[in-house]
Amino acid sequence: MSLKAISSKDAAALDKDLMDIGGFSLDQLMELAGLSVSQAVYRFHPLTKGKRVLVVCGPGNNGGDGLVAARHLAHYGYAPSIYYPKQGKNELYERLKIQLQNLQVPFVPDFTAALQSTDLIVDAIFGFSFQKPLREPFPSIIRQLEETKIPVLSVDAPSSWDIQEGPPKAGGEEPGATFMPAALISLTAPKPCVKWYKGRHFVGGRFLTKEIADKYDLDLPEYSGIDQIVEVGVNADEKL
Numbered sequence: 001m002s003l004k005a006i007s008s009k010d011a012a013a014l015d016k017d018l019m020d021i022g023g024f025s026l027d028q029l030m031e032l033a034g035l036s037v038s039q040a041v042y043r044f045h046p047l048t049k050g051k052r053v054l055v056v057c058g059p060g061n062n063g064g065d066g067l068v069a070a071r072h073l074a075h076y077g078y079a080p081s082i083y084y085p086k087q088g089k090n091e092l093y094e095r096l097k098i099q100l101q102n103l104q105v106p107f108v109p110d111f112t113a114a115l116q117s118t119d120l121i122v123d124a125i126f127g128f129s130f131q132k133p134l135r136e137p138f139p140s141i142i143r144q145l146e147e148t149k150i151p152v153l154s155v156d157a158p159s160s161w162d163i164q165e166g167p168p169k170a171g172g173e174e175p176g177a178t179f180m181p182a183a184l185i186s187l188t189a190p191k192p193c194v195k196w197y198k199g200r201h202f203v204g205g206r207f208l209t210k211e212i213a214d215k216y217d218l219d220l221p222e223y224s225g226i227d228q229i230v231e232v233g234v235n236a237d238e239k240l
């Protein structure tokens with residue numbers, strides 16, 4: 001299945017539409033996005049493959065999706081831990097942190113050490129608002145994600161990839177040129193950088209109406225039953 005991609009500019013406008021005219025709050029959208037992420041983890045990495053999931057969260061809403069996903073994963077029986085080196089200021093993130101602390105989900109201080117004791121990594125560092133170049137403290141984190149043999153599932157986009165133009169150029173100074181997560185979940189619709197992506201690809205964010213999908217010329221994925229995710233092919237249309 002090949003779905004049309006949405007540019008970073010349109011993805012931000014669509015989110016605004018969902019809140020301004022669609023009647024959604026950010027909490028709701030993030031909850032549904034994070035729920036989709038947790039289902040993609042369950043599909044890609046069932047509990048039998050190992051319970052330990054290190055969720056790496058960035059300072060924006062991509063990181064918020066990771067915090068929500070970690071809560072659902074804890075309820076499913078996984079053992080999530082969170083690495084959150086630059087924490088978002090919004091009170092929404094504070095509430096998500098309290099929810100995780102109440103479930104005894106640990107916030108770990110050392111990324112390199114945490115990589116030694118996990119079965120899966122969720123990359124919830126940056127989504128559609130990422131703007132290169134990478135700033136501290138993220139370059140070393142991205143280098144370690146590039147080098148690790150542990151499977152990575154990226155949320156909305158592989159962090160460090162330009163949303164429109166894909167991975168940084170090989171041989172350049174920017175880390176991330178060889179970062180290729182084993183799985184990707186695109187939220188609402190694939191972003192243009194999916195063109196460079198090779199791996200298992202899921203789409204989630206089951207809240208789009210036909211009206212909004214038409215406005216942004218998007219395909220509505222065919223979700224089955226109560227699923228919040230659909231597994232799709234690896235490439236989006238190259239119309240952008």
Ligand SMILES: NC(=O)C1=CN([C@@H]2O[C@H](COP(=O)(O)OP(=O)(O)OC[C@H]3O[C@@H](n4cnc5c(N)ncnc54)[C@H](OP(=O)(O)O)[C@@H]3O)[C@@H](O)[C@H]2O)[C@H](O)CC1
Binds near residue numbers: 030064127135205
């Ligand atoms: N409709 C949906 O599907 C929904 C998707 N959601 C998720 O939200 C993200 C987009 O979230 P947003 O908060 O707009 O932005 P990001 O999380 O992508 O990133 C912003 C933060 O990252 C920092 N940043 C950006 N570039 C860099 C860089 N080069 N180096 C270091 N840090 C960077 C940025 O920092 P500033 O200092 O620039 O402010 C921000 O802190 C989307 O992708 C989905 O995952 C929502 O959950 C709602 C529904």
Ligand SMILES: [K+]
Binds near residue numbers: 123
């Ligand atoms: K990401």
